[in-house]
Amino acid sequence: MSVRAKPLLVLVDGSSYLYRAYHALPDLRSHTGFPTGAMVGVLNMLRRLEHDYKPDYLACVFDAKGPTFRHELYPDYKSHRPPMPSDLAQQIAPLHEAISALGWPLIVEEGVEADDVIGTLAHHALTAQVEVLISTGDKDMVQLIKPHLSLMNTMTNEKLDEQAAQEKYGIHPSQFIDYLTLIGDSADNVPGVHKVGPKTAQKWISEYGTLNAVMERASEVKGALGERLKEALTWLPQARELLTIRCDVPLRHTLDDLIKSPRQEEVLLAIAKTYDLRQLMREEQLLTATTQASNENPVQHIPATTQDKDYQTILLWQDFEEWFSKINASELTAFDTETTSLDPFQAQLVGMSFAVTPYEAAYLPLQHQGPDRVDQLPLQEVLEKLKIWLESPEKKKVGQNLKFDAHVLANHGVTLRGITHDTLLESYILESHLPHNLESLAKRHLGEDTLSYESITGKGAKAIGFEQVAIDKASYYAAEDADITYRIHQKLITELSATPKLFDVYHDIELPIQTILWEMEREGVLIDANLLLKQSDQLGQQLIDIENQVHQLAGRPFNLNSPKQIQEILFQQLSLPVIKKTPKGDPSTDESVLQELALDYPIAKQLLFYRSLAKLKSTYTDKLPRMVNPHTGRVHTHYAQAVAVTGRLSSSDPNLQNIPIRTAEGRRIREAFIAPPGKLLVSADYSQIELRIMAHLSQDAGLVEAFSQGLDVHRATAAEIFATTPDEVTDEQRRAAKAINFGLIYGMSAFGLAKQINCERSAAQAYMDKYFQRYPGVQRYMSETRESAKKHGFVETVLGRRLWLPDIRQGNPMRRQGAERAAINAPMQGTAADLIKLAMIKVTEDIQRLKLQSRLIMQVHDELILEVPTEEKDTINELLPQAMENVVSLNVPLKVELGWGQNWDAAH
Structure with missing residues (x-):
């Protein structure tokens, strides 16, 4: 173990990590629903720093409420920042309490910012020959870097000393404040030179040395940039003062105050129990060990309450x-x-x-x-x-x-x-x-x-x-x-x-389905492994052909599986437009980007095709044969009952619910799901189930009438929106109506609809307006459902299943709007999930009652797949629609479509 030449002070920029943890971590909550994501993130970071660096001195510094001296210098300082989200604000007090209870010195100084406190403490430590490590995610702190003072970003694991900072920014840290002044700081609402970015600022500082020199020689900078620099000359000194971290603010704390105190175990235990912060609890103090294993084996800790058991x-x-x-x-x-x-x-x-x-x-x-x-x-x-x-x-x-x-x-x-x-x-x-x-x-x-x-x-x-x-x-x-x-x-x-409705969902749906799922998992589905292997070879050849075509379009070979090389080809070599960027600022090559580029550029279309085939090959044609049980020739999936909040089942190892059906290659994989000799597969699929549920829930007269009369609801909607007769509706108009019908269920905006049907946003908005004019009950239902969700925190299915929406009262607009969309969709999805489960129960009961050999072997979304002896085909053909269409009584009829075949694709 090496010994440090000097003692070490670790200063934590608590305010920086507070926001970053809040936005970076998922929406963590305690058992009471209290938000805890920022608390968890900051406390984990403190633990990691203490473990990794074992500092002699330490402190966690937060901004105080209220204005600072910078607001007096510049009233618009940080004026554009929105108020702190309420979910974050309410975490601050318990977080401060936890940090103090951990023994960390906690510093909050009024009138100055955390940066200034950190700068001042760092200056005092360096004077006392103490090494300083500042843990922060704020780039402004780079200006503080000097010998024996470095920065550490625990979220990215990036450590910056003088050399690393020079390599990253192309200037010495002592020049960073001048560089920052030129580009400005949008986060603090401090403008720099208009349209001067990092590259230009770095070039000027490298060439002239200091901001003062840049200002003195502004006349040498030609063109538009020179004009903008001259316009900013009177402002730049004030900007520099605003952005400079002060290292001389008066503080009550000295270096001797920055020594860790003993942990307050009772306080930590109370906080941990209140907010479910298990990491605060010291295992050796909260648990009584009764058995000590050898060094190789784990140690068991028995809770101190064992005397009651x-x-x-x-x-x-x-x-x-x-x-x-x-x-x-x-x-x-x-x-x-x-x-x-x-x-x-x-x-x-x-x-x-x-x-x-x-x-x-x-x-x-x-x-x-x-x-x-x-x-x-x-x-x-x-x-x-x-x-x-x-x-x-x-x-x-x-x-x-x-x-x-x-x-x-x-x-x-x-x-x-x-x-x-x-x-x-x-x-x-x-x-x-x-x-x-x-x-x-x-x-x-x-x-x-x-x-x-x-x-x-x-x-x-x-x-x-x-x-x-x-x-x-x-x-x-x-x-x-x-x-x-x-x-x-x-x-x-x-x-x-x-709550009788909830008990009924539990007792009449979930418990019986558990046994049926066990039987389906045990039965499995027969697979033609040889056919899959043959398909895998064919896909492999297709991938080679596509790769060659892409190389020709690119003008040179490259690795189609490397996002970095794709990025270079598309955006540097071919100069395709950048649709969006990654968090690091690089052009994105994700699927949504390629889909947009594919409309105009063949290389993007081919790359998408390559990815889809590669996924089919690796996920299904290569993998499924290895998952076949050698004793039965079948694959046995796992159906999870308690995962999707809507009540839908999920499938894994293998996932049978995600096999794509929109491409010929995807459908061919279903050909490998086969019936044994003497049997057939039958697919029983609820038709437009979620739209029918929408009609029932909204009680919209137009939708109810369309379904009750057995009309093509998409064609009927198109006729209303486009002011024509159903017979005169074009395929394009029906497609637009279908997009609206399904899109509204999922909370699609006019922008999303315009993108999907390739029209102007104003036209898409007009279509939606006409839709709601024709189906006012739908709009009324959506409005009432949102309000009910906000009031109760949940929505319900037709049968009473509760679908909780923890973000419905969120201060974060994105999360709240997402919850509002879910509030509309969840009753449809949840009711559809309840209906397919009831159908599985009814079908199984009828098969057992009639002592048939047919077996339910798969459930995929709104579809049931059965393995049926050929002699039972007529019986099952009659049994399935009768059982599935009458599991509940809605305002509109349920409709089931059947398909038969020797394999799943033929039956679907």
Whole structure:
């Protein structure tokens, strides 16, 4: 370990990081909805600085409220800045409290800015032979750099000393204030020389040396720039004074005051609990360690509240029989499995845990292989004895994501039944916008911190499997899971029962769907792997051909997968117009840019085509064959129930819901999803479901009539907007009407519509105005829904599912407007999600009632795909529309379109 030659002072520009953390981090909130993103970002940065630099002296400096001496010099100083967002302003007081409690000296000086405080403290430290590191994201601070003083931007990991600053800006830091004066500072509303940018300023300073010299020789600068420089000569001295960081402001603090104080643990714990800032809690002080592992194995920490809990480890048959009697007699048992893997199709049992009353639970280890391994009850004998309980529908069970546990037991030949409640789904229905993992639920609803999986298995390269965890550690962790699940259920089911509509969505939709999804995942879908491999070869050849064409258009070869090289070709070599820039200021080459350029430039169109084919190849034709189960020839996706806030299902490993269908190449991938011999695939798709839901919700007479009469609603809309008859509507007019019909659901603006249908914005606005004249009920619904969302914080589906909108009262306009758009769309998407789930339940019930062999194998958005024996085709052909079109009664009829084929593409 090296020893520093001089002591080190770290000065943190708190105000700079406060704003940057607020805008950079996602919208983090506590369990009460209090915004915490800026707090988390600043506290993480302080922790990192302290860990990385271990300073002898430190301080965190913030701007004070109110004007400074610069406002007296220049009344317009920072006058254009909007007020601080309320979500940020309310974080300042608790953040200051947390920083002080961490032991950091906190400095807020009235009448001067944080920059001046930092400059002055840095000057005093250098005088005292102390090294200085200023942590900031503000480029103005470059003017302070000198020997033994450097800057560190923890958000970009960039460190600037004299040499690095000279390389970055092309001038010495001592010249930076002159350079800054010439270009001005738009953030502080301090103008420089009009239209003089960094390159010109750097050139002038390099050539003349100082601002004074530039001003003295202004007559030598010719052209328009020279005229602008001459116009600014009287202003530049004042601009320089405004932009110069003062290093001589009177301060109450001396270097001796900048020493860290002891942490105030009780204050930190209170703040951490109030705002869910777990990083503030010192593990060794908040948790009582009961077991110390070797250096290679992770250390387990048991919460100090263990004296209130009775957790047992079942190692003897006598203990097993005692607990078997308990769960057999219990009205409801919390049940959980511990496994060798998080992949439900590969996982093997390591143990099981049970709880039948609060604060009491037991863990039954079965296959632990760790160094402390003791005799455990034999797996097969235990399963034989438990099977009657596990498979009994009458023995009621509650768990956290029991679909996973059902897969694990199925791997051992046991079918889990009696799933009566699931805390994952209870949380999802009550608070879809919040995390649903057990650790978060315990914190949010019980106020307890639980052991994390990683705390006993470790993470990264040193992580061990659960089967290697010492049994005493594993036992506490697993028993706690069962106990916490039991207690969380008691709380959540009470809340659900208080709102009958929500309880019905949970009980009548989500719980039954969980079992159906398990069956679909277990069944899988048959894949023609050879066809995919052949398609992969064909795509590979197409990619080579496109690459050659692009090279010809570019005039030279380059790497089509390199954004940097694409950027050079498009914008430097070919001089294509720059549509937008990256955060670093470089021309962007993202998909939206290429789409716009593709309208006029063939090379951009080919690059888009190349990217789309490359994604198809890597994501599907290359990957899907490797995901085929060798025993079944099928792929088994995972359907997540509790992810999308609208209630929609999501699919992963593989994602079957994102296979593109708008291109021939994308549709061909669906050809590889096949029916076995003697069977067919049928696709049952709700037609224009969200528009029909809009008609129902808005009760607009025109929309209701169009759907009730079975009209082509896009053609009917076009006829109204373009003042013509439905028969005379052109394809282009119908396309525009379709864009409006669907666009309004997603909150599309006139600008967005104009871009989509390639017309003037004024024309698009006129189309939308006519739309609302024809369908006033839609406009009324949208207005009322926004107001209701602002009042309640959520909107509802037709069936009562609540769709929470935490940003609907946001001070940030972008977030608020996004929430307002979501308020319009969410009831449509959410109701569509409810309907497709009800359809899955009804179809499954009918198949079971008729004792058919047909099976539901996929769900993709508003579409169900079934595998049907050929002899059941007529029955299913009649059953599907009848079941799906009558799951609910709306003001307009639901319509289902069927397609049959030997593969998914043929059926769609």
